[in-house]
Amino acid sequence: MFRLDGKIALVTGGSRGIGRACCEALAEQGATVVVNYVKGETAAREVAEGIAARGGKADVSGFDVADTKAVDAAVDGIVKAHGKVDILVANAGISIDGLLLRLKDDDLERLFATNVRGAIVSARACSKSMMRSRWGRVIFMSSVVGEMGNVGQTAYAASKAALLGAAKSIAREYASRNVTVNVVAPGFIDTDMTSTMSAEMKEQLAKLIPLGRTGAVRDIAAACAYLASDEAGYVTGQVLRVNGGMYV
Numbered sequence: 285m286f287r288l289d290g291k292i293a294l295v296t297g298g299s300r301g302i303g304r305a306c307c308e309a310l311a312e313q314g315a316t317v318v319v320n321y322v323k324g325e326t327a328a329r330e331v332a333e334g335i336a337a338r339g340g341k342a343d344v345s346g347f348d349v350a351d352t353k354a355v356d357a358a359v360d361g362i363v364k365a366h367g368k369v370d371i372l373v374a375n376a377g378i379s380i381d382g383l384l385l386r387l388k389d390d391d392l393e394r395l396f397a398t399n400v401r402g403a404i405v406s407a408r409a410c411s412k413s414m415m416r417s418r419w420g421r422v423i424f425m426s427s428v429v430g431e432m433g434n435v436g437q438t439a440y441a442a443s444k445a446a447l448l449g450a451a452k453s454i455a456r457e458y459a460s461r462n463v464t465v466n467v468v469a470p471g472f473i474d475t476d477m478t479s480t481m482s483a484e485m486k487e488q489l490a491k492l493i494p495l496g497r498t499g500a501v502r503d504i505a506a507a508c509a510y511l512a513s514d515e516a517g518y519v520t521g522q523v524l525r526v527n528g529g530m531y532v
């Protein structure tokens with residue numbers, strides 16, 4: 285079940301954290317994975333080499349999702365090299381936290397350029413190939429705070445909430461072409477993004493999670509592998525919350 289043989293997948297921000305785990309999970313299911321990076325070329329190559337060492341297929345592609353022209357050019361290049369793009373995991377994201385009164389305009393714009401515009405233009409670029417194939421999977425990486433809100437995360441939570449509206453709209457727009465569009469909303473996952481939190485903060489957070497633990501990147505990657513599969517072909521416009529019950 286959930287095999288992805290013959291599929292071409294692009295994972296933005298795939299060189300570390302959740303993105304890396306998604307690359308590895310999709311490759312394990314048989315997809316050829318294109319690992320996008322913006323700064324971490326060495327790390328991206330290591331992900332691709334690790335996949336190849338386990339008998340999988342992977343490639344790397346460096347571009348900044350906040351640069352629309354670069355996204356379009358890179359996706360064109362992927363289609364030329366691999367013939368198509370079937371699966372997009374729009375995972376690249378940044379968090380800039382701070383109380384509202386201290387929120388800087390530049391930070392607000394940078395967050396939206398990466399987290400919202402980056403995901404939407406990536407979907408737009410990949411959708412041409414998906415529509416041609418009459419098969420596609422778009423997965424947006426949101427966050428539990430996009431639905432719950434969180435003190436000090438106005439801009440980040442707003443950017444993650446925006447992905448829900450975008451996914452539901454694109455899901456309706458592309459359903460007739462057999463392209464599904466869904467959102468994965470991770471809870472608190474142990475990655476570099478969350479590593480700056482103090483042990484005390486993490487302990488407090490863990491108390492809010494009914495399953496009693498923070499999440500692992502594999503928990504999110506498994507959800508993406510499912511949504512990318514043929515078996516999830518009747519699931520579109522949905523939010524799959526992978527959060528240990530933190531928000532239900």
Ligand code: NAD
Pocket residue numbers: 296297298299300301302303320321322323324347348349350375376377378379398402425426427428469470471472473474475476477478
């Ligand atoms: P991370 O910081 O380890 O990884 C983010 C990746 O995105 C990095 O590889 C980074 O280089 C890449 N990236 C950032 N800006 C980019 C750009 N402009 N163009 C291309 N790539 C870019 O973080 P993570 O925890 O693995 O998070 C992955 C996604 O999951 C993010 O969208 C994040 O908001 C979301 N998320 C994470 C958590 C968590 O608890 N870790 C919870 C909810 C949602």
